[in-house]
Amino acid sequence: MTSVPATAADDALGHRARLRERLFIGGAEALQDYELLEYLLALAIPRRDTKPVAKELLREFGDLSGVMNAAPEDLARIKFMGETSVAAIKAAHGVALRLLKTETSSRPVLGNWQALLDYLRADMAHHQIERVRVLHLDTRNKLVRDEVMNEGTVDEAPVYTREIVRRALQLGSAAVILVHNHPSGDASPSKADIDITRQVASALKPLGIALHDHIVMARGGHTSLRAQGLI
Missing domain, CATH: 1.10.150 (DNA polymerase; domain 1)
Structure with a gap:
């Protein structure tokens, strides 16, 4: 054989x-x-x-x-x-x-911060254009809505304070987290990023809505504006 x-x-x-x-x-x-x-x-x-x-x-x-x-x-x-x-x-x-988002949504965001960062990194860090999203939280800091607010160009995307406030009131949000990406790969916040963060925080505060953070995602890592003392 x-x-x-x-x-x-x-x-x-x-x-x-x-x-x-x-x-x-x-x-x-x-x-x-x-x-x-x-x-x-x-x-x-x-x-x-x-x-x-x-x-x-x-x-x-x-x-x-x-x-x-x-x-x-x-x-x-x-x-x-x-x-x-x-x-x-x-x-x-x-x-x-879907799996990462489920993990993020299942527990209070502030007590599950790494899961949130993993989800945002997977979804945003490699985008070739800037994308702005707003995470809406309830009184227990659980995620109730994750919305892409705007998409822009390779180096900017518009952020409308009035629209963030309107949507937060519509959803009954107790707090929000802003997120956007830098296609350049550098997660360092720009002056415009810092300015809009402070504008949004100031607009939300009288309404009893907290701006927990503004996170910049990039291929090279991420930056929390709150951790940097910029909120």
Whole structure:
């Protein structure tokens, strides 16, 4: 009886089986970033070796978070990234954000600060344009509404104090947290960031609504204006 030589397809199936086994035994921490991407893409394009595609995605977008946050049209520019594989990445990102948001919403925000930062970083740090969002809290400091207020350009997005006040009154918010991102990667607040923070705080205070913080998110980290003594 003669043995049949292993084919490239057999090798790929064996490699994916080994990745799957490591994932089951050790969890996601047992796989490197490119291996997680590789396995995810293999579910979408099972007949292709997805390791080179995964590594090219990481080279192009910097890290796993950059890949997950990339726009669909940018992902599609990578060779062999079709609609199905792009959709797989955006779906995985969506699931991760839902889980992080659920963790953020389940307990008072001020007692669960790291979970909030993890959620905001995953959702905002890699955006290529500025986005302003307002988190509305109840009297127990639990999140009742998370709203994107405005999107702008690569270096600014409008913040309307009157609109923040109107919406806080409409929702019966006891407190709010402002958040915006800096696409430049530098989380240092600008003079305009500091000025608008103080304007919003001053407008909310007579109404008994607290401005807990204004957080600037960026690829390089984050800055809390309250921690910096700027509120």
